[in-house]
Amino acid sequence: MRKIGITTTVPVEVIYAAGCIPVDINNIFITGEHPQQKVEAAEIAGYPRNVCGWIKGLYTTILEEKDIREVIAVTQGDCTNTHALMETLELQGVKTIPFAFPFDRDKDLLRLQIEKLMAYFEVDWEQVLIVKKRLDAIRKKVWEIDRLTWEENRVSGFDNHLFQVNCSDFKGEPESFDREISQFLERACHAPELKQDVRLGFIGVPPIISGLYHYLESIGARVVFNEIQRQFTMPFETDDLVEQYRLYTYPYHVLNRIEDIKREIKRRNLDGLIHYTQSFCFRQIEDLIFRQELDVPILTLEGDKPAQLDARSKMRIDAFVEMLRWNK
Amino acid sequence: MICGLDLGSRNVKIALMEGNELKGTYIYDTMQFYRAYARKQEGKLVVDFKRLGLPPAEKVVSTGYGRLTVEVAGAAVIPEIKAHVLGAVYQTGRKDFTLIDLGGQDSKVIQVKNGKVADFMTNDKCAASSGRYLENMAAVLGIDLEELSKHYERPVELNSTCAVFGETELIGKIVEGYSIPSLAAGVNYTIFKRILPMVKKMGNKVIVFTGGVAYNEALKNIMEKELNVEVLVPALPQFNGALGCCIYGGES
Numbered sequence: 001m002r003k004i005g006i007t008t009t010v011p012v013e014v015i016y017a018a019g020c021i022p023v024d025i026n027n028i029f030i031t032g033e034h035p036q037q038k039v040e041a042a043e044i045a046g047y048p049r050n051v052c053g054w055i056k057g058l059y060t061t062i063l064e065e066k067d068i069r070e071v072i073a074v075t076q077g078d079c080t081n082t083h084a085l086m087e088t089l090e091l092q093g094v095k096t097i098p099f100a101f102p103f104d105r106d107k108d109l110l111r112l113q114i115e116k117l118m119a120y121f122e123v124d125w126e127q128v129l130i131v132k133k134r135l136d137a138i139r140k141k142v143w144e145i146d147r148l149t150w151e152e153n154r155v156s157g158f159d160n161h162l163f164q165v166n167c168s169d170f171k172g173e174p175e176s177f178d179r180e181i182s183q184f185l186e187r188a189c190h191a192p193e194l195k196q197d198v199r200l201g202f203i204g205v206p207p208i209i210s211g212l213y214h215y216l217e218s219i220g221a222r223v224v225f226n227e228i229q230r231q232f233t234m235p236f237e238t239d240d241l242v243e244q245y246r247l248y249t250y251p252y253h254v255l256n257r258i259e260d261i262k263r264e265i266k267r268r269n270l271d272g273l274i275h276y277t278q279s280f281c282f283r284q285i286e287d288l289i290f291r292q293e294l295d296v297p298i299l300t301l302e303g304d305k306p307a308q309l310d311a312r313s314k315m316r317i318d319a320f321v322e323m324l325r326w327n328k
Numbered sequence: 329m330i331c332g333l334d335l336g337s338r339n340v341k342i343a344l345m346e347g348n349e350l351k352g353t354y355i356y357d358t359m360q361f362y363r364a365y366a367r368k369q370e371g372k373l374v375v376d377f378k379r380l381g382l383p384p385a386e387k388v389v390s391t392g393y394g395r396l397t398v399e400v401a402g403a404a405v406i407p408e409i410k411a412h413v414l415g416a417v418y419q420t421g422r423k424d425f426t427l428i429d430l431g432g433q434d435s436k437v438i439q440v441k442n443g444k445v446a447d448f449m450t451n452d453k454c455a456a457s458s459g460r461y462l463e464n465m466a467a468v469l470g471i472d473l474e475e476l477s478k479h480y481e482r483p484v485e486l487n488s489t490c491a492v493f494g495e496t497e498l499i500g501k502i503v504e505g506y507s508i509p510s511l512a513a514g515v516n517y518t519i520f521k522r523i524l525p526m527v528k529k530m531g532n533k534v535i536v537f538t539g540g541v542a543y544n545e546a547l548k549n550i551m552e553k554e555l556n557v558e559v560l561v562p563a564l565p566q567f568n569g570a571l572g573c574c575i576y577g578g579e580s
Contacts, residue, residue, distance in 0.1 A: 291529070302452050316450055319409035323445040326410070 005071035007058055007085070008078040009168045009232050010099055011114050011245055013131040015072075016174070018121035023068055024169040026054065029061040030208065035306035038064075045088075052278045053208050053305045055081045063092055070095045072117075077101025077251025079282065101251035111242045132241050138174055141181045142167055142233045145188065150199075150224040150268040154191040157202070157223030158213035159184070164229035165206055194222060198324050199269060201225035203261055203290065204276035204283065207301075211309040221321045225268050227261055254286050258293050265296055271324045272297040274317075279304040297324060331385035332573030333375070333400060334411065335392030338432030338459060339540070343570035344385065345578065353567045354380070372401040389573035406576050408569060409438055409448055415572030416536045417443050419562035426532035428523065428551075429568065430541035432459045437526040440536075449526040456491040456522060459540045465515040468495050469508060476512045477544035480553075483513035494518065516546040520554065527555070535559045538568040 002020045006012070015022040029035055035057055042056035043049060062071060073086040073096040086096040097120055102109040118128060145163050149155040163181060171177045198221035205228055213223055228250055236247045249256045264270070275290055275298050277283045287300050299320040301313060309317075329351065334341040340361040344351040356365070366375045377384065388403040391411035399405065416427050417440070427438040433455040438448040455461070466476045484506050486497055501511055519541070527535075535557050537548060542565035551559045562568065 297447055300449075300452075312452065315408060316452070319407040319445075319448060319450075322407045322410055323448065326444055327446075 002070070003065075003068045003172075004097075005062055005065070005068040005094075006169060007071065007082060008074050009248070009250065010072050010074060011117060011128075011241065012169060013128050013135060013241060014114065014117045014121055014123060016131045016135070017118075017123040017127040020121065021172045022169040023065070023172055024166075025058050025061050025065075025068075025071070026206070027166065027169070027171075028065070029054075029057040030306060032061065039305050047088075050280050052079070052081055052281050053303070054205075054278060055079070055085050057208075057306065059085055059088060062089055062094060069093070070097060072097045072099050074251070075100045076103065101245070103252060105246050105252050105256070107242060107246055110246055114242060114245070128241060129239075132244075135170065135174060136234075138170060138178045138181065139167060139233050139235075141178070141185060143235060144185060145181070146230060146233070146235075148185075148188050153194045153222075153224075154188050156194065156213065156217060157200075157226070159188075160223065161202075161206065161213060161226045161229050164226055164233050167232040167234075196220050196222035197328075198222070198321050199224050199271050201227065201261070201265060201268070201270045201273045201296075202229075202276060203227040203257075203273055205278065205281075207276050207303050208278065208306050209303040209309050209313070210306070212301075215309050215314060215317065216321070219318060219321055220325070223274075225264050225270060227257070227264070230264075231260075254289055258290070261290075261294060265294070270296060271328065272299065272320065274298075274320075275300045277302055297327075329383060329385045330574045330577035331377070331382070331388045332411075332570040332575075332577065333388060333390040333392070333403065334567070334569035334573065335390060335400075336432050336569075337434070339566070340392075341567050341570040342380075342382070343564075343567050343574050344382065345571070345574035347578070350571070352382075353564060353570070354382070355566065356380075369401065372399050374401045387577045389577040391569055391573050404577065404580070406573065408434075409436065409445055411569040411572035411576065412436065412538065413438060413440055413443075413445055413572065414575040415568035415570070416440070416538060416562065418571055418575050419538075419564065419568060420536055420560055422534060422536065422560070424532065425534040425536045425560075426527065426530050427536045427538065428527065429539040430458060430519070430523070430537075430547075431539040434458060434539075435523055435526070437523060437530045439530040439532065447530060449529060451522075454491075456494070456518075461491045461494070462515065462519065462541065462544065464491065464495060465498060466512075468498050469502075469511055469515075471508060471512065473543070475508075476515065477546050479509040479512035480516055480546035480549045481513055482510045483517040484510050486514045486518050513546065516544065516550060519544075519547060520550045524554075527551075533557055537561045538565040540566045542566070 003023050004015050004020050005025050006022050012022045038060035039053050039056040041060040047056045075098050142163050149160040200223045202223045231250050238244050249260050330345050332343040340356045342354040365380050366373050390400045390403040391406050391408050412429050423443040425440050429436040435451040439446040484501050542561045548559050
């Protein structure tokens with residue numbers, strides 16, 4: 001079956017409706033063997049050192065995945081490095097399909113973008129909405145994993161991250177992903193209650209570094225809110241596909257994200273937030289907005305290349321968790 | 329007797345306290361300390377206190393950069409931020425201040441309210457605002473740290489964000505004929521500009537300045553002048569973390 005690469009969440013219903021398989025390149029890059037080498041390979045090809053590690057990893061991964069020859073390029077609503085990523089991929093013979101999330105969440109413009117995507121894949125609304133129904137049922141189960149994380153304290157921060165992040169492409173096989181979720185839920189419902197006393201939110205893009213969630217839990221803190229990962233599950237009930245991708249906060253103005261984060265801080269009773277950004281990312285600028293707008297302590301954590309959580313970050317995390325506990 | 333151990337990137341600092349009374353302070357080069365006075369045993373660092381010439385302590389509390397890579401055998405471990413806040417409250421008697429701790433590689437700015445940490449920021453991927461930078465620049469200028477720390481007037485403008493390129497830039501300024509005092513003042517201002525965004529975010533009317541860099545009087549003057557705030561440098565700025573460890577050991 002035709003595989004379509006995606007580099008961020010897009011209306012995946014359209015791809016499935018066309019009988020194609022979406023592949024979130026981020027996930028295969030970071031879970032593959034030697035992700036660090038993929039970043040280095042992109043640098044050897046000419047990508048600058050001071051550019052986001054995700055972009056470099058995506059570049060090499062796409063070139064290595066020979067059965068992915070078409071990639072959806074999100075030209076607005078993700079990151080501007082994507083432009084150069086797509087240009088350099090085209091140079092290597094990869095076809096790019098442009099898609100833009102309008103910055104102001106304009107419904108008509110978004111509808112037009114989705115319909116252009118549908119025209120490319122030669123599908124109609126009826127086919128797309130059938131897929132939406134199927135995927136929504138799976139999404140609802142992942143919402144339950146999220147609820148079990150923050151309300152019943154039975155799911156770890158990492159499992160919460162993993163199941164939610166996989167909702168960008170449903171691992172290319174919605175049916176088997178659905179079964180995996182059901183099996184997990186069966187176990188999670190009866191899992192013993194987790195006892196960490198410091199409740200954290202993780203805001204920002206999924207981390208390129210590994211070991212963060214486990215380290216936090218080892219020192220008595222737990223992530224009970226993964227902001228962007230949760231957005232990948234489209235956590236809002238609507239039958240309207242355009243509205244669904246309009247409510248999705250990530251690609252638009254940061255103030256929409258702030259509204260969502262504020263609501264969840266309260267609902268989930270969070271003690272503090274970790275704002276994760278990539279080195280050299282424009283989102284580092286947005287850190288000042290979060291610090292100004294959100295009334296909880298924030299630790300800004302910066303990841304560069306794929307690696308285990310380093311000693312300096314651990315030191316900063318220790319101090320942050322200790323501070324939250326001290327002030328409780 | 330309580331022994332506070334601050335394992336820094338450049339120096340290991342030790343403080344000994346009996347009750348609330350300071351009994352002694354000791355400082356060692358980090359590399360020499362690990363080579364001569366400590367050995368790893370079953371994954372933990374065993375410190376040879378006898379060889380260090382220190383009296384036996386009932387309790388050892390450690391902190392510092394090394395604590396994650398080398399856990400000291402038999403010691404309680406506390407995060408650096410906590411150690412420094414406890415030390416600063418002990419040394420100054422103040423409870424509300426902004427603590428600026430500039431060490432060998434670390435820069436920390438901590439907002440302290442009612443004796444507790446309210447917020448903090450640290451340098452992350454870059455150590456250009458640290459003591460190591462000052463050492464390198466003093467070496468380029470051919471002066472010692474004491475001389476470097478005298479100058480804050482008529483600073484030359486240094487723009488490099490990288491500590492290594494900063495050396496090249498400084499050499500260029502030497503060639504242009506700037507005086508040593510101006511060059512030294514420029515170096516000191518560079519540190520100030522680096523920490524300014526963090527200080528602004530943690531703003532307070534009183535600054536407590538600690539860490540080895542706090543011996544740099546020029547930097548204290550620059551902060552007072554530019555921020556228009558009271559800057560307190562406690563008696564033992566470099567031992568602040570080690571003292572905080574002792575305080576923690578006494579309280580727990």
